[in-house]
Amino acid sequence: MTTSTGDPVVRKPRGEYAKTRARKNAILDAALEVFAQSGYRSGSLRDVANLVGISEAGLLHHFPNKVKLLEAVLEHRDDLSRSIVIMDDSDGTVTLRGLVALATYNAGVPGVVELYCTLSAEATAPDHPAHDYFVRRYSESRAFIADAFRRLRLDGRLLVDVEPVRLAISTLALMDGLQVQWLLDRDAVDMAQELWDFFASVVSGFGDSDGEESSMGAVA
Numbered sequence: 195m196t197t198s199t200g201d202p203v204v205r206k207p208r209g210e211y212a213k214t215r216a217r218k219n220a221i222l223d224a225a226l227e228v229f230a231q232s233g234y235r236s237g238s239l240r241d242v243a244n245l246v247g248i249s250e251a252g253l254l255h256h257f258p259n260k261v262k263l264l265e266a267v268l269e270h271r272d273d274l275s276r277s278i279v280i281m282d283d284s285d286g287t288v289t290l291r292g293l294v295a296l297a298t299y300n301a302g303v304p305g306v307v308e309l310y311c312t313l314s315a316e317a318t319a320p321d322h323p324a325h326d327y328f329v330r331r332y333s334e335s336r337a338f339i340a341d342a343f344r345r346l347r348l349d350g351r352l353l354v355d356v357e358p359v360r361l362a363i364s365t366l367a368l369m370d371g372l373q374v375q376w377l378l379d380r381d382a383v384d385m386a387q388e389l390w391d392f393f394a395s396v397v398s399g400f401g402d403s404d405g406e407e408s409s410m411g412a413v414a
Contacts (some may be wrong), residue, residue: 218256220246222270225263230305234264234313234324261323268313268327271306286342286349287400290393293339297369298386307373314370336362351398361396368392 224245228237239260243253257263278299279292300307317324336359343358354361369389376383394400 214256217246217248218266219270221248221253221256221263222267225267226271226306226309229264229267230303230309233309239263264323265327268324268331271310272331281338282341284345286344286346286351287393287397289338289342290397290400293365293369294386294390294393297372297389300373301376301380301385304377304380308377311370311373311377332366335366339365346397352396353398354396356396365389365392 221242225237225242228241228245231237232241239253240250242263243250246253253263257266275296278296280288281292283289313324314328316322317328319325339362340358343352343361346352347358352361356364369385372383372385372388376385390401
């Protein structure tokens with residue numbers, strides 16, 4: 195294979211691609227930790243590079259600036275969320291239980307929750323580097339949660355006469371509000387349990403299929 199100038203294309207060895215991917219993932223994990231501990235504005239690229247054990251120049255080779263790194267960190271965090279929440283199962287309760295599992299996971303990473311809450315509030319400003327990300331993320335989240343409720347309505351399992359998209363908006367508002375209350379007083383709020391109870395109040399048999407105790411225990 196040649197380029198448009200007729201020069202041969204030199205491909206990187208497969209092992210080098212894997213090494214690059216592993217290095218990028220290490221940087222994203224480190225950035226998530228640094229931003230969670232220090233905040234996006236205070237956490238520096240140097241802090242991230244030091245945590246990975248590379249130079250700042252080496253970090254910039256993969257992510258040209260702090261804004262690009264933040265965007266990649268947020269997408270990386272979403273990848274983790276998608277591994278927990280099944281968004282398109284034919285049984286809408288599977289998606290809702292995934293959200294409960296995500297709430298339980300979040301309780302184990304308070305710094306990440308704090309980062310998310312802070313950034314989502316700051317990003318309401320149109321010129322914030324994460325503004326477009328959060329607009330898109332909330333739109334996508336409303337859509338897949340509404341789809342889960344829509345499937346449950348078709349199955350005759352919704353206990354309330356509320357449009358699925360309205361239930362999706364309420365779900366996201368509940369999750370965001372629980373996170374703030376939990377950050378302020380972790381002994382007073384159990385995010386996963388509150389979310390579970392909300393779903394059980396609007397979905398018939400929400401805890402019956404596999405047993406409530408086993409489902410809650412699986413995410414604890």
